[in-house]
Amino acid sequence: MxxxxxxxxxxxxxxxxxxxxxxxxxxxxxxxxxxxxxxxxxxxxxxxxxxxxxxxxxxxxxxxxxxxxxxxxxxxxxxxxxxxxxxxxxxxxxxxxxxxxxxxxxxxxxxxxxxxxxxxxxxxxxxxxxxxxxxxxxxxxxxxxxxxxxxxxxxxxxxxxxxxxSPRAFLEAKVVEQRQRHARFGDTSDNLEPNIKDGPGGLRDLHMLGWLALRSFGVRDLEALVGLGHLGPDEAIALERERRALCRLRYGLHLVAGRREERLRFDYQKLLATRLGYVDDGDSLAVEKMMQGFYRSAAIVRRINDRLLQRFEEHFDGTALAEQIDADFERRRGYLATRTPGWLLRDPANVFALFATWAADSELHGLHSQTARELAQALPGIPAYIDVASPVRARFMALLRGPQPVKVLERMARLGVLGRWIPAFAQVSGRMQFDLFHVYTVDQHTLAVLKNLAAFASGQGDPRFSIAHRVWPSLRKPELLLLAGLFHDIGKGRGGDHSELGAVDAREFCEAHALSEADTALIEWLVRKHLLMSVTAQKQDITDPEVIHRFAGEVADRQRLDYLYLLTCADIAGTSPKLWNDWKDRLLADLHTATRLALRRGLEHPVAAEQRIDENRAAARALLSASGDDASMEDVFARMPRDNFLRSRPDQIAWQVRVMRAAPRDRPVVGVRYPTGRDGLEVFVHMRDRDGLFAALVIALDRMGLGVLQARVLDGPDGTIFDTFHVQPMDTRIAPVSTQVETQLAKALSGDLACLQPARRSQPRHLRHFRIAPQLDFTEIAGGTRIGLVCNDRPGLLADIARVLREHRLRVHDARIATFGERAEDLFLVSDEHDHTLQPAQRDALRDALLAALDGEPR
Structure with missing residues (x-):
């Protein structure tokens, strides 16, 4: 004192x-x-x-x-x-x-x-x-x-x-409040920076149960509800255990933050993990272990919270008369209940019968609280699939072939059953990945992928996925794709290549469940190759016939292509709400279409470049003629580089013709359009080449708040350039006006290019916690020197790189821009000002300058 x-x-x-x-x-x-x-x-x-x-x-x-x-x-x-x-x-x-x-x-x-x-x-x-x-x-x-x-x-x-x-009115208000509070956090605690107080499964959910107990029964702790018959002793023990775990996290968070903070932000996660005694090992980082503990605590709190709220309702409204469904199940107030106490504990197959009955009736609100508690008690006795007889495994496969299979898997995961049946899934439950590419835990990402697949199966067109709803009906056995989605990331956190580990797990599962060798091989291949299409589309030039031929050779047949395409779309869109966009949709759809044609033609008949050029030129002519824009198109075609007909789609070529024909010959030609939607812009520039022009273009776009997703840089006839950029607003809340972008870019290119400098920007907070050591490699190829670059992404990164290339008087002939969360992986094809490959001294000087630019703060 x-x-x-x-x-x-x-x-x-x-x-x-x-x-x-x-x-x-x-x-x-x-x-x-x-x-x-x-x-x-x-x-x-x-x-x-x-x-x-x-x-x-x-x-x-x-x-x-x-x-x-x-x-x-x-x-x-x-x-x-x-x-x-x-x-x-x-x-x-x-x-x-x-x-x-x-x-x-x-x-x-x-x-x-x-x-x-x-x-x-x-x-x-x-x-x-x-x-x-x-x-x-x-x-x-x-x-x-x-x-x-x-x-x-x-x-x-x-x-x-x-x-x-009144207690009943207070209960209703608190349930509504909790639902709204959970919605503010996306109705999940499994995100990168969860709120341990107010988020789903956080301390506030425990507090709410205490408030309801106090208002309804006048008791100040949940333990007293055991004596009143509203809470089981096992549930009380679980809630107290998780309350202590959450309290420890919150106390430590306040200490490391030094201020009132309830979010487990990146700024504090590593500090807190260290303070709580977690250590890195070969499989997981300390921070990942800490976060996995939180996610599992939150999941248990949510499960018991749901049960107890239902019991509070029954206390006030009564249990109502049971409606018999069959010999084993009945409805109680719209909830599914078993008719005989202890029935779920008798046989693991009964658990699958429960989920089958639940899936068959879409009007059910959920499980009755007593049945949900009995299921929780049965969890330790649910064996892994490898330890049961084949009839029980058949019951699981029947769920995947029955109604609402994705909902079934989601329910089984949320209630802990899936982790018991597939022990490898239990290992990734609550497992976070300490990066910005994956915004959910591995299990929640997997469920998001499955939900996307369910959306494809609905037959309803989704504007985010241009062809997915048309591809889905071609699947021979849709449940095989669900299994591939379930296993595609299941190998994470065990060291080694998660695709290879997951493929081994998938094969063992399929063989145990008596799938045919053809079906097993397909699922195994999909898990092993689930990143192939994404990497090909985003990091290679899919307008190159050789790229398409190699990819088609790996895919080998149309069925594999369709399965892989849908899995890839669902995987990318399920990784982060911000990751999927019109540009990625178009890339994957184009790759699917081009590969399908290659497979139809036969891999023994690859498309030659000249044939592709002739086909695209003819298709562009047809589009222009159909719209009445065919006047003088041959003159405009003559001003285009040959490779433009190889690497552009017919609709792009037709659009470029219209833009070039409408523009004066003595000024920069700039065209801007929304090619597929409102997520991204296509920018086309044709003008006389000047040293430093690529840097000027990139810097001008950067200063307008537009980030470059892809750049195609071509040399045109008579010393001109023929460049196309796919760009996206850095602030996705703002939709730029295409005419304004066109006017501002043309004005910038008409002035002194050397005066254009990258904008100064502060680095976003979250990027500071994910440091990637910059990696640079130089490869001599036909046409110049290819620079491969891997580093931390940040605002203005490409503009800074372009500035360095300009300062070293290099010409850029091609660029591939790919961003994965906090990680940028870019490729540039460059030459010196005489169009020669870089000499060793030039490479060394460029390496030093680029590393200095990458390591520094944004300009």
């Missing part, structure tokens, strides 16, 4: 010092392994002492005011950076007379380092304020600090159910 002093400033300084010392002592005890829930209680007692002492110093004796702790402080949970919520209970006249003393009290607490937030109300005003259920929530946890029993009783009476919110 701080020493007694007379002056407020001296008291506040002493109190602040004492509180700092106390918090430091608690932090040491935390680091030594003392339970966080004990420390929050001790911190509450320490703050109680200061608050009461400040109150006594400021309030005259005999004043009819009472002081209560409310909210988390009233509950006795004060974390290092928690709010200090207070209620001063007094009648209006007493409030007015006490205003100076109350102001002094609050100021004294703030000076002492306690950011108190007092509400001053009479009993009647508490009743009025409690019309807001969030206010009532804080008040029902009120704990007297300086109050007589009569005053505490008056407060309880003011917010009693007959005056504010």
């Amino acid at each position: 701080p020493p007694a002093v007379d002056l407020d400033p001296a008291w506040a300084a002493a109190a602040r010092a004492w509180l700092v010392q106390s918090d430091a002592r608690f932090a040491r005890r935390f680091d030594a392994g003392e339970p966080a829930d004990k420390l929050v209680a001790l911190r509450t007692r320490a703050v109680d002492t200061l608050v009461r002492d400040a109150w006594q110093r400021c309030m005259p004796e005999g004043d009819a005011l009472a002081l209560f702790a409310v909210g988390g402080y009233g509950r006795g949970e004060l974390f290092p950076q928690s709010d200090i919520d207070l209620l001063v209970l007094a009648e209006p006249e007493v409030q007015r007379n006490a205003q100076p003393a109350l102001a002094r009290f609050v100021a004294l607490l703030w000076d002492a380092g306690l950011q108190a937030s007092p509400a001053v109300r009479s009993a009647g005003e508490c009743t009025e304020a409690a019309a807001d259920q969030t206010v009532l929530t804080a008040l029902i946890e009120a704990r007297p600090l300086v109050a007589w029993e009569e005053e505490a009783a008056a407060l309880r009476a003011a917010i009693a159910p007959d005056r504010a919110w």
Whole structure:
């Protein structure tokens, strides 16, 4: 306790010092392994002492005011950076007379380092304020600090159910509030920076159960619900275990953040993992282990939360009459229930019967709480697929071939059954990947992929996927694609190539479930090659017939192509909501179409470049003639480089003809369009070549807030360039106007190119935590020197690279831009100003300059 002093400033300084010392002592005890829930209680007692002492110093004796702790402080949970919520209970006249003393009290607490937030109300005003259920929530946890029993009783009476919110109405309001709160976090805790307090499965969900227990039954802890028959002993133990785990995370987070923070942000994850004693090993980073623990805790809290809310509803509304479904199942208030207690525990096949019955009735709200609890009790006895007889495995396969197979897998995963049946899936449940490419845990990403596949199966066209709904009906056995999606990332976190490990797991699973060799081989190949199409489309030139021929050779047949295309679309779109865009959709659709044609023609008859050129030129002519734009098109064709007919689609060529014909010959030709939707722009530039032109183009686009996804740089006749860029707004909330981009770019290219410099931008916070050592390689190929670059992505990166190339007087002949989360993987084909390959000294100087640019902050 701080020493007694007379002056407020001296008291506040002493109190602040004492509180700092106390918090430091608690932090040491935390680091030594003392339970966080004990420390929050001790911190509450320490703050109680200061608050009461400040109150006594400021309030005259005999004043009819009472002081209560409310909210988390009233509950006795004060974390290092928690709010200090207070209620001063007094009648209006007493409030007015006490205003100076109350102001002094609050100021004294703030000076002492306690950011108190007092509400001053009479009993009647508490009743009025409690019309807001969030206010009532804080008040029902009120704990007297300086109050007589009569005053505490008056407060309880003011917010009693007959005056504010009956228990049933309070339950309804809290369920709605929780649903809205979960929706703010995408209805999942399995994202990269979860909120451990307010997110799904976080501490707030546990608090809500406590509030409902208090309002409904007058009990202050969930343990008491066991005696009332609303909570099983096993459920109470699980909730208490996860509450302690979440409390430890939150306490540690407050310590490493040094401020009020409830999100496990990248800034703190590694620091917190180290503080909690996690260490890296060959399979996982320390931070990944910590996050996996959180995700698993949140999943358990959500499961039991769902069950208990259902029991609260039944307490108020009654169980209703059961409607028999068959000999084993019935409906209770719209929920699926087993008819015989313990039935799920008798035979693993019964668990699959439960999910089959659930899938067959789309009107069911879910599992009845008692059946869900019985399923949780049955989990330890559910064997792995390898340990059961073939009839049980057949029951699982029947689920994949039955109604709503993806919903079945999602339910089995959420309830823990899938991890028991496929132990490898349990290993990736809750496993995060510490990067920006994957925004979900491995299991949640897998479920997102399966949901995308279910959307393809619906037959409804999705504007995000231009041909997926047309490809799906060609699948011979759709369940094979679901299995490939289920296994495609299952090998992650075990060291080695996850595609190879997953392929081995997939084959073992398929053979155990008696799939034919042809089906097994297809699933194994899809898992092993699930990245092939993505890498080919994004990192190679799919307008090159040789690229298409090599890819078609790997795919080998149309069925594999269709399965792989759908899996690739679902995989990319399920990795991050921001990762899929019109450009990727068009790339994959074009690759699918070109490969299908190559397979139809036969791999023994590869398309020659001249044949491809003739086909594209003829197709472009047909498009222009059909629209009445064929006048003088042959003259415009003559101004195009030969490779443009090889590497462009007919619709692109026709568009370029229209742009070139409408533009004056003595000025830069600039065309801009939305080729497939509103996600990205295609920018076409034709003008006389000048040194540093590529850099000027990239920098000008960068200064307009447009990031380059792909660049095709061609040399045209008579010393001209013929460049095409696919760009996307860096701020995807802003849709640029194509005419404005066209005007600004033409203006920039008409001026002094050397004056264009990259814009200065700050590095986004999240990119600072993912450092990739820059990698550069130089390869001499026909046409120049190819530069391969791997580094951290950041705003303005390509503009900085282009600036360096300009400073070294290099010409850029081609560019492939690919970004995977925080990782940029770019390819450039360059030559010196005489169109020669780079000499060793030039490569060394360029390497040093590029590394310096990559390592520095954005310009």
